[in-house]
Amino acid sequence: MTGTATDHQADRRTRVTVLVALVANLVIALAKAVGGLFAGSPALLSEAAHSVADSLNEVFLLAALRRSRRPADEKHPFGYGKERFFWSLIAAVGIFVMGGCFSFFQGVEALRNGAEEKLSGYVAGLIVLGVAFVAEGISLLRALHQVRRQGGSAGLRDPALRTVVAEDGTAVLGVTLAMIGMALHMVTGQVVWEASASLAIGVLLVYVAYRLGRDARDQLIGEAMDPETTGRIRALLQAQPEIDSVEALLTMKVGLDSTLVAARVDLVPGLDSEQVEEVAVRIKRSIASLVPEAGEIFLDVTDRAAARERESPAATGERGGA
Missing domain, CATH: 3.30.70.1350 (Cation efflux protein, cytoplasmic domain)
Known part of the structure; x- marks a missing residue:
């Protein structure tokens, strides 16, 4: 099935939403990585890994949008619609491995070995996180606006749009956790605050990856109508x-x-x-x-x-x- 004109218009809007999220995440990932290395901040490095994972996932989602609209052929008589569900599953795995696992690693390493304190670096890191919060918030608002245009909860049937909303919402919450951890570390001198923030980000990413992966699994193995x-x-x-x-x-x-x-x-x-x-x-x-x-x-x-x-x-x- 190739879909109707309305479906293709929805795809174009989703593609724009994914591209906005991709550009935002690429810029933010670079800024977080530089700031995290300069400050020696495990929470900021965890957030950099989170943004890298999100950027890679957006590439997967763009592939899903393009490939799922291919017409049916002899090898796939029911079309390629399930490509969306497959790439959504790959995106969930990316969030788990690149985001969640790395965040856990950074948190554990910080607890074991501590983290070097650089006041100027931490101030720069907090500024980077503030900018990231604004950028992620704009991307989230764009995604939520599209969800409303496509009928509210009905718009979340699209795994690409659902993944972007989940990623951006998680990113806003993750940046908030990282800012709190960095600020408390800077004020108290205790690395446990920032390590805890990194571990909390890891838990958050693993949970989101599980939910997205479960939804994609249900759709891949043959989900019935409501x-x-x-x-x-x-x-x-x-x-x-x-x-x-x-x-x-x-x-x-x-x-x-x-x-x-x-x-x-x-x-x-x-x-x-x-x-x-x-x-x-x-x-x-x-x-x-x-x-x-x-x-x-x-x-x-x-x-x-x-x-x-x-x-x-x-x-x-x-x-x-x-």
């Missing part, structure tokens, strides 16, 4: 006069805006093959109209009465005696 939409499809099927019963209804998201719907239904007795075909076509059109994201619809129709007749003892006896 129960409300599934219920609407089932009600539509049950309302058809030609359907005797709905034996099974299965749904699976195959992309951001494309879902596979498969139903097994029993028809009322007496329908010929031409009527069955007409019913199937009408039902598929009704489902597509009710749920526009249902890009692939499959119906397995059976005549229960005819099946029972074929399997009855009398029919079996007749076949056996023939």
Whole structure:
């Protein structure tokens, strides 16, 4: 599925949001790294690793936006929509490894070996963090604005946009923790404050990575439609006069805006093959109209009465005696 014009417009807005976050993170990562080395600050170096991880993740998300819109082909008949979920999972792994693990390492090293105190360096580091706070805040506001434009919580269905919001929100909180740790270290002379800030940033990043990874995993292994939409499809099927019963209804998201719907239904007795075909076509059109994201619809129709007749003892006896 290649998506509608509206979907492509949403993709363009998401791409701009990701690019804004990428530029902000690249500049901030460089500033944090220089400031962290100059000040000998583990919290600031942890934040630099955080920004590097976020920058790499934005590259992954840009790849996801481009690759997920490729049309279906013989090798991938349902399209490439799940590319978004795959790259979102890779981004979560990047947050965990490059951000969380490095932050834990910096915190532990600071507790074991201490950190060199340079007053001028710490002042410069706090200034860098203040600038980073403003830049990350602007990027977060841009992402939240897009979420509102795309329907609030519904906009967070897009794993790329969801990841940017999570990254920017975590970055704002992480910068705040780093500033508090650095300030307390500078005032008290106790490195434990800054080491604790670094460890707290690590915990925060690991938690965010876990949540993003869990969501991406659910979507990759085949997440169903929400129960409300599934219920609407089932009600539509049950309302058809030609359907005797709905034996099974299965749904699976195959992309951001494309879902596979498969139903097994029993028809009322007496329908010929031409009527069955007409019913199937009408039902598929009704489902597509009710749920526009249902890009692939499959119906397995059976005549229960005819099946029972074929399997009855009398029919079996007749076949056996023939």
